Amino acid sequence: NAGVTQTPKFRVLKTGQSMTLLCAQDMNHEYMYWYRQDPGMGLRLIHYSVGEGTTAKGEVPDGYNVSRLKKQNFLLGLESAAPSQTSVYFCASRGITGDYGYTFGSGTRLTVV
Amino acid sequence: QQPVQSPQAVILREGEDAVINCSSSKALYSVHWYRQKHGEAPVFLMILLKGGEQKGHEKISASFNEKKQQSSLYLTASQLSYSGTYFCGTGMDTGRRALTFGSGTRLQVQP
Numbered sequence: 001n002a003g004v005t006q007t008p009k010f011r012v013l014k015t016g017q018s019m020t021l022l023c024a025q026d027m028n029h030e031y032m033y034w035y036r037q038d039p040g041m042g043l044r045l046i047h048y049s050v051g052e053g054t055t056a057k058g059e060v061p062d063g064y065n066v067s068r069l070k071k072q073n074f075l076l077g078l079e080s081a082a083p084s085q086t087s088v089y090f091c092a093s094r095g096i097t098g099d100y101g102y103t104f105g106s107g108t109r110l111t112v113v
Numbered sequence: 114q115q116p117v118q119s120p121q122a123v124i125l126r127e128g129e130d131a132v133i134n135c136s137s138s139k140a141l142y143s144v145h146w147y148r149q150k151h152g153e154a155p156v157f158l159m160i161l162l163k164g165g166e167q168k169g170h171e172k173i174s175a176s177f178n179e180k181k182q183q184s185s186l187y188l189t190a191s192q193l194s195y196s197g198t199y200f201c202g203t204g205m206d207t208g209r210r211a212l213t214f215g216s217g218t219r220l221q222v223q224p
Contacts (some may be wrong), residue, residue: 033211042115042153042216044201058211090154101145101157102202102212 002026006091006105013081013112016049021076021108023091031094032074033102034066035059036087043090049074114138116203118215125222126193133218135201144177144184145202145212148195155200158186171199188220195221 004025004059013019023032030051035043035058045058047066055066063085065077074093078085088109116137123131130176135144142163147155172189188195198219202212203218 018152031211035214040216043202043214045211045213059213101160102155103146103157104154106154 004091004103006089006095006103006108008108009106010109011109011111015081015083015112017081018077019081019110020078021091021110023074023076023093023105025072025074025092025093025103027095027103028071029093029103030071031096032068033092033094034064034074034076035092036048036060037090037107038087043099046076046089061090083112085110086092086110104110115213116201116215118199118218119199120218121197121216122219123221125220127193127200127222127224128190129222131188131191131220133199133201133220135186135203135215137182137203139182139205141177141179141182142206143204144175145199145204146175146184146186147202149200149217150197150199158199159167178203191220191222193222193224196220 007022021075033048034046044060049055049068052071067075088107090107091105094102116135119134144161146158149155175186177184198217200214200217202214203211
C-alpha cells in the first residue's frame with residue numbers, strides 16, 4: 001500500500017548512544033517532515049525538507065540532524081541520545097498541490113534510559 | 114507560534130454535536146484538521162485555504178475566519194468512531210514551510 005513507512009517502530013537507547021530513524025514514502029511527495037509528540041504538547045516540528053538535497057530547521061532541532069539524499073527518504077539522526085529525547089517520532093510527507101494534507105507514518109516510539 | 118485549541122477535552126453522548134476551535138496570532142494561509150486515535154498516527158480530515166470555501170463531508174465540517182485567524186471544526190450527530198484527539202495545523206504560506214500544530218482536543222463519545 002502507498003504511504004509513509006517508518007523504521008524502527010520501537011527502540012530503547014542508552015544515554016549517549018546514537019541512532020538513525022528512517023522514513024520512506026512512495027507517493028513522490030516533495031515535502032517531508034519530522035515531528036515529535038509528547039503528552040499534552042501536540043506535534044512539534046524538528047526538521048523538514050522541501051525537496052531532495054534540502055533540509056531546514058523546525059521548532060525543536062537541537063540534538064537532531066537530518067538528511068534527504070533521495071527524494072523518497074528522509075533520515076533523522078540522534079548523535080548522542082538524551083532522556084529528554086524520549087518521545088514518539090512521526091514522519092510525514094506532502095505533495096506540492098495545495099488541497100492535500102500530510103500523510104503520516106505510523107511512528108517510532110523511542111525511550112532513552 | 115503554536116495555535117491555541119479549545120476546549121482541551123470534551124465528552125459527548127452519541128448523537129450530540131461538538132465544536133472545536135483553533136486560533137492563531139499570525140496571519141494564516143491554511144488550516145488543516147487531523148484526528149488521531151490512541152496509539153495511531155494522525156489522519157488528515159480536511160484543509161481550509163485562505164479565500165476558499167467552508168469544507169465538509171458527511172457530518173464533519175469546518176470553517177475558516179480569515180479576519181480573526183480562527184477555524185472551527187463542527188462534528189454533528191457524533192458517532193463512537195469520532196472519539197480521538199483532534200489537532201489543527203496552521204500554515205502561513207502555500208506549503209513550502211511546515212505546519213504548526215495545536216496541542217489537541219481530546220474528544221470522547223460515549224454510548
